[in-house]
Amino acid sequence: xxxxxxxxxxxxxxxxxxxxxxxxxxxxxxxxxxxxxxxxxxxxxxxxxxxxxxxxxxxxxxxxxxxxxxxxxxxxxxxxxxxxxxxxxxxxxxxxxxxxxxxxxxxxxxxxxxxxxxxxxxxxxxxxxxxxxxxxxxxxxxxxxxxxxxxxxxxxxxxxxxxxxxxxxxxxxxxxxxxxxxxxxxxxxxxxxxxxxxxxxxxxxxxxxxxxxxxxxxxxxxxxxxxxxxxxxxxxxxxxxxxxxxxxxxxxxxxxxxxxxxxxxxxxxxxxxxxxxxxxxxxxxxxxxxxxxxxxxxxxxxxxxxxxxxxxxxxxxxxxxxxxxxxxxxxxxxxxxxxxxxxxxxxxxxxxxxxxxxxxxxxxxxxxx
Numbered sequence: 122x123x124x125x126x127x128x129x130x131x132x133x134x135x136x137x138x139x140x141x142x143x144x145x146x147x148x149x150x151x152x153x154x155x156x157x158x159x160x161x162x163x164x165x166x167x168x169x170x171x172x173x174x175x176x177x178x179x180x181x182x183x184x185x186x187x188x189x190x191x192x193x194x195x196x197x198x199x200x201x202x203x204x205x206x207x208x209x210x211x212x213x214x215x216x217x218x219x220x221x222x223x224x225x226x227x228x229x230x231x232x233x234x235x236x237x238x239x240x241x242x243x244x245x246x247x248x249x250x251x252x253x254x255x256x257x258x259x260x261x262x263x264x265x266x267x268x269x270x271x272x273x274x275x276x277x278x279x280x281x282x283x284x285x286x287x288x289x290x291x292x293x294x295x296x297x298x299x300x301x302x303x304x305x306x307x308x309x310x311x312x313x314x315x316x317x318x319x320x321x322x323x324x325x326x327x328x329x330x331x332x333x334x335x336x337x338x339x340x341x342x343x344x345x346x347x348x349x350x351x352x353x354x355x356x357x358x359x360x361x362x363x364x365x366x367x368x369x370x371x372x373x374x375x376x377x378x379x380x381x382x383x384x385x386x387x388x389x390x391x392x393x394x395x396x397x398x399x400x401x402x403x404x405x406x407x408x409x410x411x412x413x414x415x416x417x418x419x420x421x422x423x424x425x426x427x428x429x430x431x432x433x434x435x436x437x438x439x440x441x442x443x444x445x446x447x448x449x450x451x452x453x454x455x456x457x458x459x460x461x462x463x464x465x466x467x468x469x470x471x472x473x474x475x476x477x478x479x480x481x482x483x484x485x486x487x488x489x490x
Contacts, residue, residue: 158222373423
């Protein structure tokens with residue numbers, strides 16, 4: 122999402138011709154698919170066109186965020202004289218496959234970037250523009266939280282319960298989301314738990330925008346964070362990116378190991394499983410007892426580590442410009458790193474099963490990214 126393919130290698134000048142009709146059609150299709158997603162988040166049947174009105178606020182907000190991110194890249198590229206396409210919006214009308222209704226958008230540069238300054242500006246403009254929009258969306262969302270009746274209208278069965286259930290699809294908290302929730306919500310406001318946030322369009326899109334911004338700011342390969350970090354530190358970006366990918370893999374494999382530990386605690390007549398129990402259960406149980414945080418991450422980070430290794434790449438393509446960035450741009454780069462830390466959700470998106478906590482099958486289900 123927000124992936125920006127930047128040309129580094131020298132290339133012959135090109136005469137860029139925008140495909141306005143294609144861009145417009147993709148924009149419209151993505152708007153329609155986000156309408157469907159928004160109606161699904163509102164608890165409506167998204168296959169019924171008459172329900173799409175329930176997703177209008179969500180669709181407008183998510184398209185606003187994506188557009189701010191992509192046009193941040195676009196206008197920065199135009200400022201530096203780099204030919205680039207308009208955004209190609211990517212619709213996803215299958216909420217069970219991608220519940221947010223879109224895979225974001227992409228732009229492509231058509232002429233090479235020859236300076237660190239241009240690379241930095243183009244790379245950082247998208248995430249920061251999208252981040253500013255997210256701040257505004259979340260500020261409005263937390264300041265105008267509706268009462269419990271709003272949630273009861275979606276889940277009438279909750280009226281008979283002593284408290285709002287804490288199972289189901291859950292968004293992992295972030296530092297910024299938690300701070301804004303604490304500072305901007307009215308003292309008497311009903312604050313939905315993280316497993317109900319997706320019913321609130323402003324909170325849902327705000328959280329989604331922070332999550333996408335953080336993913337784009339990962340300092341690897343051709344992601345925005347890779348462009349920014351390479352412009353700041355040059356070839357040292359490769360070493361930093363490699364450690365980031367290793368960290369993602371370790372965080373992502375933790376929940377899978379916890380699932381294996383739970384599985385091995387069951388009775389197994391098979392000799393192979395008995396051997397695995399004898400070999401693996403002692404160290405896994407030790408970790409669960411003494412370092413439970415090692416199993417508390419999001420298995421989706423392992424998937425992203427694989428993507429980084431085989432799709433985005435870890436090392437940024439080299440750029441022949443030895444001139445360092447000025448102090449202002451270095452300060453903006455440090456700001457982008459702070460935005461990354463404030464926006465990242467270590468727990469990602471996960472499912473809390475509606476089963477007894479001792480259920481192994483339920484615990485394993487919760488590991489699905």
